[in-house]
Amino acid sequence: MSEFYIGVMSGTSLDGIDIAYCEIKQESFELLHSATYPFNKEIKEKILKALKTPVTLKQIGELDTRLGEMYADALERFIAEKKIDKKQIAAIGLHGQTLWHEPEGEYPFSMQLGNPNIITALTNIRVVSDFRRKDMALGGQGAPFAPAFHQYIFSRLKAKIAIVNIGGMANLSLLGENLTGYDTGCGNVLMDYWVSLHNSAMFDEDGRWAKSGTPNSELLEQMLSEPYFSKKAPKSTGRELFNGAWLERELQTFSHKKGGTLHIKNMDVQATLLELTVSSIANEVKKNEINLLIVCGGGVKNGYLMQRLGDVLRGVEVVSSDECGVSSEFMEAMAFAWLAHERVHKNCVKLSSVTGASKDSILGAIYE
Numbered sequence: 001m002s003e004f005y006i007g008v009m010s011g012t013s014l015d016g017i018d019i020a021y022c023e024i025k026q027e028s029f030e031l032l033h034s035a036t037y038p039f040n041k042e043i044k045e046k047i048l049k050a051l052k053t054p055v056t057l058k059q060i061g062e063l064d065t066r067l068g069e070m071y072a073d074a075l076e077r078f079i080a081e082k083k084i085d086k087k088q089i090a091a092i093g094l095h096g097q098t099l100w101h102e103p104e105g106e107y108p109f110s111m112q113l114g115n116p117n118i119i120t121a122l123t124n125i126r127v128v129s130d131f132r133r134k135d136m137a138l139g140g141q142g143a144p145f146a147p148a149f150h151q152y153i154f155s156r157l158k159a160k161i162a163i164v165n166i167g168g169m170a171n172l173s174l175l176g177e178n179l180t181g182y183d184t185g186c187g188n189v190l191m192d193y194w195v196s197l198h199n200s201a202m203f204d205e206d207g208r209w210a211k212s213g214t215p216n217s218e219l220l221e222q223m224l225s226e227p228y229f230s231k232k233a234p235k236s237t238g239r240e241l242f243n244g245a246w247l248e249r250e251l252q253t254f255s256h257k258k259g260g261t262l263h264i265k266n267m268d269v270q271a272t273l274l275e276l277t278v279s280s281i282a283n284e285v286k287k288n289e290i291n292l293l294i295v296c297g298g299g300v301k302n303g304y305l306m307q308r309l310g311d312v313l314r315g316v317e318v319v320s321s322d323e324c325g326v327s328s329e330f331m332e333a334m335a336f337a338w339l340a341h342e343r344v345h346k347n348c349v350k351l352s353s354v355t356g357a358s359k360d361s362i363l364g365a366i367y368e
């Protein structure tokens with residue numbers, strides 16, 4: 001018997017709202033329709049500002065409402081464009097927009113905004129949201145959750161495989177009996193920041209600017225000494241750590257080491273940032289006997305990044321999830337459609353081996 005779920009994901013790169021309409025049967029999962037809708041520019045600016053400067057409770061409350069309305073608008077547009085029968089939709093799995101993720105603090109929390117009450121009220125569709133906090137209440141990191149979906153989707157592949165999602169952040173899934181996974185660190189976030197600052201683009205198209213530069217090995221070594229990279233799993237990260245300020249500090253430190261006069265060409269910084277993402281992922285893959293690395297997320301569209309991953313991971317086949325028949329662009333949105341299905345069926349999600357939670361649990365809250 002078929003069930004139909006919609007997954008909605010907007011991630012740390014703030015590049016858009018990914019929506020996936022999925023059909024789930026006993027033995028199969030199929031992406032039927034998908035689309036990405038632009039992020040409201042003003043809301044994007046408010047989120048970026050909230051990540052860097054103090055905000056008031058009023059501003060957070062208003063952002064929660066506005067994001068809820070924005071998601072509802074995108075959903076209504078999607079449902080109309082794809083001619084979906086609302087009555088068929090069992091639920092919407094909504095990740096929301098992460099404003100702050102603090103898994104290691106004295107009082108751990110993870111904040112995703114986008115009021116699900118508004119979405120269910122406006123769409124008249126059941127919404128599952130607030131996925132991360134139960135895992136944290138059980139002592140887990142609350143992220144990444146994609147490994148559970150990767151295990152579900154790729155379990156048929158018998159090779160020793162790993163999946164890496166390269167979005168704003170990068171997160172690795174190591175499939176097998178004892179599923180593990182964690183955020184390896186920055187994905188595209190620092191490259192996006194640098195290219196938007198110095199090459200007036202939202203992202204480095206196909207990695208061309210990075211390719212035109214020469215990576216600085218000393219700067220790369222210094223950046224890789226960031227304690228997060230050597231931290232033991234379970235671990236998760238975000239813009240709280242990997243952000244423009246982090247990069248500026250690294251460049252400042254490097255410049256001081258060189259007597260304060262050194263100037264690295266902007267394109268060489270971009271080349272070094274690409275190598276930082278490549279190395280931080282490859283170093284983790286090499287710790288395991290992996291023979292197939294499946295890549296998803298927007299990083300798949302960075303041809304130079306994919307090439308460099310292949311160069312560095314000799315003996316490992318590096319492919320996009322598209323080549324395995326699974327959308328690299330909508331992987332995370334599909335994951336939240338599946339997580340909504342698991343919640344509706346009150347299934348415990350096997351994630352404690354990933355996040356360090358004391359047990360697997362039923363994740364998410366239902367709004368209807």
Ligand SMILES: Nc1ncnc2c1ncn2[C@@H]1O[C@H](COP(=O)(O)OP(=O)(O)OP(=O)(O)O)[C@@H](O)[C@H]1O
Binds near residue numbers: 011188192207297303
């Ligand atoms: N054509 C392209 N060339 C190079 N990079 C690209 C291209 N298209 C997208 N990207 C990169 O992919 C990023 C978006 O990826 P994605 O949508 O997976 O991120 P996200 O889901 O927001 O992040 P996260 O998974 O950390 O939450 C863009 O910010 C950009 O850096």
Ligand SMILES: CC(=O)N[C@H]1[C@@H]2OC[C@@H](O2)[C@@H](O)[C@@H]1O[C@H](C)C(=O)O
Binds near residue numbers: 143168
């Ligand atoms: C708190 C949060 O939103 N974390 C995101 C972020 O983006 C990628 C990586 O860091 C991952 O840990 C997570 O999202 C994906 C969907 C996950 O939970 O697997």
